[in-house]
Amino acid sequence: MTMITTTEALQEACTALAQCEHVAVDTEFMRESVYWPALCLIQVAGGETEIIIDPLADGLDLAPFWALMRDTSVMKVFHAARQDLEIFFHKADGLIPTPLFDTQVAAMALGLGDSIAYDGLVRALLRRPIDKGPRFTDWSRRPLSTKQLDYALADVTHLRDLFPILIERLDKANRHDWLADEMGILTNPKTYELDPETQWKRLKLRKLHPRWLAALRAAAAWREREAQTRDMPRQRVMKDDALYEVANVQPQKPDDLQGLRAVPKGFERSRPGERLIAAMVEALANAEAYAPKVEKPTPPPQGIGPTVELLKVYLKLVADEAGVATRLIATVPDLEKIAVDDNAAVPAMQGWRREVFGEPAIRLKKGLIGLSLQEGKVVAKEVEG
Incomplete structure (x- = not known):
């Protein structure tokens, strides 16, 4: 194991790693008291090269590592990659390592557990x-202990060894396509974009009146900008309950913020308070245009309950037989839509999911497949003529 603290050493190591077909990557970071995660270590293993990069080392330029992550001839292997990729995306000008393989997603497709933890996967396969x-x-x-460094490096040496095993199992099960949707989410830049104007989506919509929605959107966007600028967790800027109070009151002058339970005393006289008031005045000047367009949820048609319950039983049967989590195939909202419409525009009616579950589900609805109990287990059979 080599601890990389200089750009020259990093360049040499990344040149060696670029000769590998795949490299395993992991990071250690801190984010409890900040908005932007503080990248503390990067671990990489490929072939015989095993390194730990110290991003906090004085004068270290991560450009050679970013170049490796952009090298399309090298497969990048992560476990539960989303947080690592979020850090890379924001530190390296929108970088998303490609090609990419997530062992947690692969394990889910192989029936090894729904969101299986890394240590569980290592115990199961290695x-x-x-x-x-x-x-x-x-x-x-700093300095980090030998025990800390050994632990950090093990995260990628095991990961390097897991990759060929998972690939072989995916080949045998013919399930590479089963990863496509999840990997598509991981490699989509929109997954990591932190646009303040979209942060209202994190909140429960308690009302659908345009003026209230505009006020909530403005408050959520203000909080996100404050958190980003001040590099602190959004909940430390203002808690969700306070945003709801602000949306209810719709303050347009400092005195309007007084007396709100979840808003700190004196906040109305602060610079952040001034910025919140300014954001609210601007948003409410044309609330109809600024309010997010939200459709009122349509309740499912009466009488589909039994069909949905039947589809749930069948989904569990199919998932158990395939050895995967039910959520990889279909969600309850999917089932509700399938219960109403044989051509429902849901993932469960597309690609491999349609083959495995969607088409048989339609046959089940039409009475062409029947469910029964045999020795305490649900089984499905084609219904004869």
Whole structure:
């Protein structure tokens, strides 16, 4: 194991790693007290090269590592990649490593567990124990102990060894297509964009009146901009309950913020308070135009309950037979739409999901497939003539 603290050493290591067909990548970061995660370590293993990069080292330029992540001839292997990719996206001008393989997604497609943890996957496939002791260490402190570094490096050496096993199993099960949707989400830049104007989507919509929606959107966007600018967690800027109070009151002058339970005393006289008032005045000047367009949920038609319940039973049967989590195939909202419409525009009626579940589900609805109990287990059979 080599600890990389200089740009020259990083360039040399990344040149060697670029010769590998695949490299395993992981990071250690801190984000409890900040908005932008503080990248503390980057671990990479490929072939015989195993390195830990210290992003906090004085003068270290990560350009060689970013170039490796952009090298399309090298497969990048992560486990539960989303947080790592979010960091890369924002630190390296929209970088999303390609091609990309997520072992957690692959494990789910192979029936090894719904969102299986890394240590569980290592035990299941490599029969190796993992010391979880340093997991919650402070990775920003220097120097790091040998135990910390060994733990960090193990995350990628095991990952490097997991990759060919998972590929072989996916080949045998002919399930590479089953990863496509999940991997598409991971490699979509929109997954990592943090546009303040879309942050209202994080909140529950308690009302659908345009003026209230405009006020909530403005408050959520203000909070996100404050969190980004001040580099602090959004909940430390203002809690969700306070945003709802602000949306209800729709303040347009400082005095309007007084007396709100969830808003700190004196906030109305602060610079952030001034910016919130300004954002609210601007949003409410044309609330109809600024309010997000939200359609009122349409309740499912009466009488489809039994059909949905039948589809749930069948989905569980199909998922168990395939050895995957039900959510990889279909969701309850999917089932509700399928119950109403044989051509429902849902993922469960497209691609491999339609073949595995969608088409048989339609046959089940039409009475061409029947469910019965045999020795305490649900089985499906074609209904004769």
